[in-house]
Amino acid sequence: MKQSLWKNIRGYFRPECETIIPAPSRKLRLSGKEIRIPFKGYQAFRVEMGKQVLTLYPDPGVAENERKAQYDFILFDPDRYFTGIAHWQRLSPGETLSIDRHTEYQEYVFSSPREAFRRHFSVTHEGNALIFRDPIAELGTYVSVIDDTQEVLRITARRTSALLRVAEIFGGPLESLTPGNAITTLKQVNELLKSEAWRRKDDFGNPGGCVELPDHLTPILVGDLHARLDNLLKILSENAFLEGLENGTAALIILGDAVHPEELGELESMGSSLLMMDLIFKLKLRFPEQVFYIIGNHDSFSHDIMKQGIPQGLHWDKQVTESRGLEYRAELELFYRQSPLAVVSQDFIACHAGPPRKKISMDTLANIRQFPEFVHDMTWSRLKSPRFPAGYTRSDVSRFRKGLETGSEIPFIVGHYPCTRDGTLWLDAGKITQHHIIISARLDRVALFTRIDGVMVPQIYPAEQLRAWLNDQVRGLLPGQQ
Numbered sequence: 001m002k003q004s005l006w007k008n009i010r011g012y013f014r015p016e017c018e019t020i021i022p023a024p025s026r027k028l029r030l031s032g033k034e035i036r037i038p039f040k041g042y043q044a045f046r047v048e049m050g051k052q053v054l055t056l057y058p059d060p061g062v063a064e065n066e067r068k069a070q071y072d073f074i075l076f077d078p079d080r081y082f083t084g085i086a087h088w089q090r091l092s093p094g095e096t097l098s099i100d101r102h103t104e105y106q107e108y109v110f111s112s113p114r115e116a117f118r119r120h121f122s123v124t125h126e127g128n129a130l131i132f133r134d135p136i137a138e139l140g141t142y143v144s145v146i147d148d149t150q151e152v153l154r155i156t157a158r159r160t161s162a163l164l165r166v167a168e169i170f171g172g173p174l175e176s177l178t179p180g181n182a183i184t185t186l187k188q189v190n191e192l193l194k195s196e197a198w199r200r201k202d203d204f205g206n207p208g209g210c211v212e213l214p215d216h217l218t219p220i221l222v223g224d225l226h227a228r229l230d231n232l233l234k235i236l237s238e239n240a241f242l243e244g245l246e247n248g249t250a251a252l253i254i255l256g257d258a259v260h261p262e263e264l265g266e267l268e269s270m271g272s273s274l275l276m277m278d279l280i281f282k283l284k285l286r287f288p289e290q291v292f293y294i295i296g297n298h299d300s301f302s303h304d305i306m307k308q309g310i311p312q313g314l315h316w317d318k319q320v321t322e323s324r325g326l327e328y329r330a331e332l333e334l335f336y337r338q339s340p341l342a343v344v345s346q347d348f349i350a351c352h353a354g355p356p357r358k359k360i361s362m363d364t365l366a367n368i369r370q371f372p373e374f375v376h377d378m379t380w381s382r383l384k385s386p387r388f389p390a391g392y393t394r395s396d397v398s399r400f401r402k403g404l405e406t407g408s409e410i411p412f413i414v415g416h417y418p419c420t421r422d423g424t425l426w427l428d429a430g431k432i433t434q435h436h437i438i439i440s441a442r443l444d445r446v447a448l449f450t451r452i453d454g455v456m457v458p459q460i461y462p463a464e465q466l467r468a469w470l471n472d473q474v475r476g477l478l479p480g481q482q
Contacts, residue, residue, distance in 0.1 A: 256296020
């Protein structure tokens with residue numbers, strides 16, 4: 001409704017739009033008029049709003065076969081974006097991006113929100129031109145073109161560098177590990193899990209069921225991936241997420257169900273699931289105190305695990321046994337038993353599915369394996385809906401928060417249950433305040449949560465086909481592959 005009202009106002013009072021091709025670095029003042037700036041190739045733009053400076057960078061993607069004639073721009077604060085994990089806004093062809101204090105989470109883009117919100121700045125993407133406008137002339141909003149090619153492609157270069165570092169962590173092209181390498185890797189991971197960081201022991205001295213994430217680690221919270229390796233690569237190459245892992249300031253938390261594809265025609269194919277877990281295990285070894293895998297219902301060999309009538313648990317059991325052997329299968333079962341079921345911090349609580357249906361405490365979470373009904377709830381339960389009338393409710397979420405002694409304003413974030421067939425993110429799901437669902441397995445989009453200025457903020461990235469591109473790059477760098 002706000003957008004419609006704004007369009008109507010513009011219809012009555014729309015100022016004349018002037019097309020300008022400015023010289024590099026020339027500042028154009030938006031003095032109550034619209035300025036249309038055509039662009040060719042990749043160009044970036046600088047927007048000055050008093051103390052607040054923003055940049056609009058082209059976002060053509062990394063993989064050459066993904067680049068399009070009309071590409072997105074992203075709007076961000078360069079002082080924040082290039083120094084750590086930051087928030088941003090996406091502008092696609094045909095869309096208008098307005099700076100509006102009522103736009104949820106937008107304030108976390110800026111270092112000086114007041115300076116930005118004092119104005120009525122907006123920018124429209126016409127495909128081959130951008131239209132800038134700010135009807136409040138007296139405040140002085142300026143736009144200029146960034147004509148430095150290296151600077152314009154800075155984001156793409158950073159992503160490319162991150163992807164190459166992922167390949168280095170993996171040990172070469174992203175291909176399924178040999179059985180010997182795979183079992184050595186998994187055994188090392190299981191040894192780490194015996195005394196995994198930030199997990200108290202249960203009453204028997206085993207690793208407890210909860211990661212208590214310390215405040216100094218910025219979470220990168222990822223929903224179900226379902227064997228979409230490209231989506232995990234996308235996450236690792238975006239923002240400053242990999243940099244945060246490397247410098248010890250961030251933690252990658254995967255909320256289970258990284259395995260078992262969801263696309264029709266691939267439901268029985270488990271090779272991509274093996275490779276997905278190979279990469280996760282390699283990341284765990286490189287960042288043992290910063291990569292955590294929370295168990296979901298598909299993280300099992302149970303023959304009861306079905307997707308559209310396909311027994312994926314059975315196919316997973318067969319694939320693992322035939323390609324890696326019984327010893328690897330046993331180690332993977334041990335990984336499932338030793339891995340946590342929840343993560344708790346001062347900023348959020350999360351698990352794969354729903355909350356336990358009875359009162360629970362941090363001590364209960366540590367000893368969660370002694371309570372099979374709670375394990376089932378946290379890996380299988382779904383939000384109450386017409387399809388699942390016995391699902392969990394607002395009162396279950398409230399009881400969970402109270403048991404963990406967190407406030408009602410602390411987000412409870414889960415995966416597992418997509419509320420629609422093609423969605424990736426649901427805020428306040430089930431009309432439960434600060435209860436969010438993320439699914440990170442879509443073919444076109446990748447959702448996650450991270451922390452900006454002490455607040456859990458959702459981000460959605462366009463998916464890219466990165467594995468094939470990355471493997472081509474890595475092979476090209478190997479001796480004898482030129």
